[in-house]
Every structure is written in C-alpha cells, then in structure tokens.
Amino acid sequence: MTTDECVIAADGVRRRYAGGFEAVTGISFSVARGEIFALLGTNGAGKTSTVELLEGLARPDGGTVRVLGHDPYRERAAVRPRIGVMLQEGGFPSDLTVAETLRMWSGCTSAPRPTGEALELVGLSDRARVRVKQLSGGEKRRLDLALALLGGPDVLFLDEPTTGLDAEGRQDTWELVRTLRDGGTTVLLTTHYLEEAESLADRLAIMHRGRIVLAGTPAEVTASRPARIRFELPGGVDARRLPLGLRAAADGRRIEIRTHRLQESLGELLRWAKESDVELLRLDARSASLEEAFLDIARTAQDTTARETSGLEAAVAA
Numbered sequence: 001m002t003t004d005e006c007v008i009a010a011d012g013v014r015r016r017y018a019g020g021f022e023a024v025t026g027i028s029f030s031v032a033r034g035e036i037f038a039l040l041g042t043n044g045a046g047k048t049s050t051v052e053l054l055e056g057l058a059r060p061d062g063g064t065v066r067v068l069g070h071d072p073y074r075e076r077a078a079v080r081p082r083i084g085v086m087l088q089e090g091g092f093p094s095d096l097t098v099a100e101t102l103r104m105w106s107g108c109t110s111a112p113r114p115t116g117e118a119l120e121l122v123g124l125s126d127r128a129r130v131r132v133k134q135l136s137g138g139e140k141r142r143l144d145l146a147l148a149l150l151g152g153p154d155v156l157f158l159d160e161p162t163t164g165l166d167a168e169g170r171q172d173t174w175e176l177v178r179t180l181r182d183g184g185t186t187v188l189l190t191t192h193y194l195e196e197a198e199s200l201a202d203r204l205a206i207m208h209r210g211r212i213v214l215a216g217t218p219a220e221v222t223a224s225r226p227a228r229i230r231f232e233l234p235g236g237v238d239a240r241r242l243p244l245g246l247r248a249a250a251d252g253r254r255i256e257i258r259t260h261r262l263q264e265s266l267g268e269l270l271r272w273a274k275e276s277d278v279e280l281l282r283l284d285a286r287s288a289s290l291e292e293a294f295l296d297i298a299r300t301a302q303d304t305t306a307r308e309t310s311g312l313e314a315a316v317a318a
C-alpha cells in the first residue's frame with residue numbers, strides 16, 4: 001500500500017492510563033483511502049482508547065499513528081480540518097436549537113458545507129427549530145453525525161454511530177456512510193452491532209483486552225470459523241452410530257457438528273441418514289456469521305481467563 005492510499009496507519013500502538021493500566025497493547029492496522037473499516041470488540045476492549053489516538057486527542061505511549069500522512073497529535077493543525085469526528089457522547093449545549101448548534105459548529109469549521117445540506121444528509125431537516133434537549137436519543141446521534149460531516153471530511157471517525165437509532169434510522173445511516181465512502185471518504189467506525197459491521201465494513205478488526213485477535217474482510221473473518229450443523233436424533237438412535245468422520249458433540253439426542261467443509265460434511269451426514277433410515281429432526285446447517293465468530297472469541301476469552309492461561313491468539317486462530 002503506498003502512502004497515498006494508506007490514510008490511517010497504526011503501528012505497534014500502545015495506550016497506558018494513569019496507574020499503569022495498558023488499555024491498548026501494541027496494535028497495528030491500516031485503512032486505505034475510500035475504505036470503511038470497523039473496529040469491533042468486547043466491552044472495554046480498547047476501541048475508544050484506540051480511536052482517540054487516531055483522532056489526535058491523546059498521544060500513544062508506544063508505536064506510531066499516522067492519519068493522512070501526519071501525526072494526528074503533534075500535527076493536529078494539519079489533520080483536524082480534514083477529519084470529521086462523531087464521539088460516543090456529543091455533549092452539546094442542550095438549550096440551543098438544532099440549527100443554532102450547526103451554525104455554532106460551522107463557525108469553528110474551515111470551509112463548512114451549508115448547514116441545511118448537513119441536516120438533509122442525516123434526515124433532520126424538519127427538526128431544525130427544535131431544542132437539542134427535546135431531541136430523541138436517535139435524533140441526537142443524527143445531529144452528531146451532521147456535525148461530523150459539516151467540514152466535508154476526507155476521514156470520518158464514527159464511534160458507535162447507530163446506537164439508539166431504530167431499524168430504519170440505522171439503514172439510512174448505513175446508506176449515507178456507503179455514499180460517503182463511494183465519494184472517496186475514508187471511514188473508521190466502532191460498533192457493537194455485528195450485522196452493521198458485516199453489512200457495512202470493507203475490512204474489520206476484532207479487539208479483546210487491548211489486542212487485535214482477528215482481522216480481515218467480513219468474509220475472511222467468518223471463513224476462518226467453522227460452519228455448524230445441528231439436528232436431533234430420534235429416540236432409540238445412539239449418537240455413536242454417526243460416521244466417525246463427523247466430529248459430533250452430542251448433548252443427549254441433540255447433535256452439533258462443527259466443520260470447515262460444510263457441503264462435504266452435510267453430504268456425508270445425509271448419506272448416512274438415508275442408508276441407516278434415520279430421520280434427522282430439526283436439521284439446520286449454516287455458514288458461520290460474524291456474530292458466531294465474535295461469540296467464539298468472547299467464549300474462548302472467558303475459558304482462557306478461567307484457566308488463567310494466555311493462549312487466546314492461538315485458540316482464536318486455530
């Protein structure tokens with residue numbers, strides 16, 4: 001990736017808080033121009049701590065951060081006009097109206113787009129005269145997004161952009177983010193909605209305890225997880241009669257098979273069922289989703305913690 005294409009680069013980045021707790025423990029990733037990159041993770045994984053470093057709000061305690069070729073902390077004046085930031089908590093004066101808030105923010109933004117245009121982009125045109133304190137949670141998120149878009153940023157940081165939005169509002173935001181990306185904006189977002197990352201992100205990274213434990217395109221991340229076949233055996237059929245080649249985890253009559261070769265395993269199972277004249281009840285076969293990949297990581301992490309070992313990466317990569 002050339003410097004021109006690489007808009008965000010984090011290399012061995014660390015962040016330590018007062019008291020010595022290391023929230024980000026040496027992570028590396030890059031985001032290309034016009035890409036949507038999602039940072040996912042368990043609660044407290046270090047997503048916000050990382051994004052704040054990229055936004056130049058704090059200095060890393062190790063490693064380097066580059067945004068548009070600059071150090072966002074030390075060269076803030078060069079970076080700030082070209083980025084849009086939507087924080088988790090906007091924190092705007094609640095007595096101002098939506099239009100007044102935008103005008104105020106416009107005054108602090110170089111080459112702002114017309115405030116009406118920003119409101120239209122996020123679907124808030126009809127709320128311009130309403131005071132911020134009278135907005136719903138979802139409408140406040142949209143106002144936050146309008147403010148982040150005011151400067152026509154090259155890079156957009158979105159921290160949980162659709163929290164509090166209803167299903168339609170979420171779809172509208174996704175559509176807007178895609179349109180911005182198609183226009184060349186680079187987007188880095190954090191989210192707890194896995195379907196959001198799956199549908200929106202070109203690439204993603206899953207963090208846990210300050211580390212990136214899995215990264216790639218949504219397809220790559222899910223491809224590394226096994227598919228799942230579930231069914232129930234009728235009474236009187238012993239699970240030990242199943243073909244040896246299928247690694248079956250039996251819970252009484254309920255069977256779950258995890259496989260990296262879904263079609264082959266399913267074929268083998270169906271052949272066995274036909275030849276043995278066994279009806280597979282509630283048969284369900286599906287490829288791994290991002291949600292399953294994520295839950296696997298969370299479960300592996302819990303098991304790992306319980307055993308007080310440090311083999312998470314190995315377990316996750318296996």
Ligand SMILES: Nc1ncnc2c1ncn2[C@@H]1O[C@H](COP(=O)(O)OP(=O)(O)OP(=O)(O)O)[C@@H](O)[C@H]1O
Nearest residue numbers: 017018021023041042043044045046047048049050
């Ligand atoms: N100012 C601070 N001082 C000390 N510790 C902090 C501070 N801010 C965050 N932390 C800790 O750093 C870790 C990472 O926090 P961070 O907010 O980056 O996680 P996150 O992935 O964004 O979490 P969430 O998904 O819950 O928003 C957490 O254990 C948190 O308690």
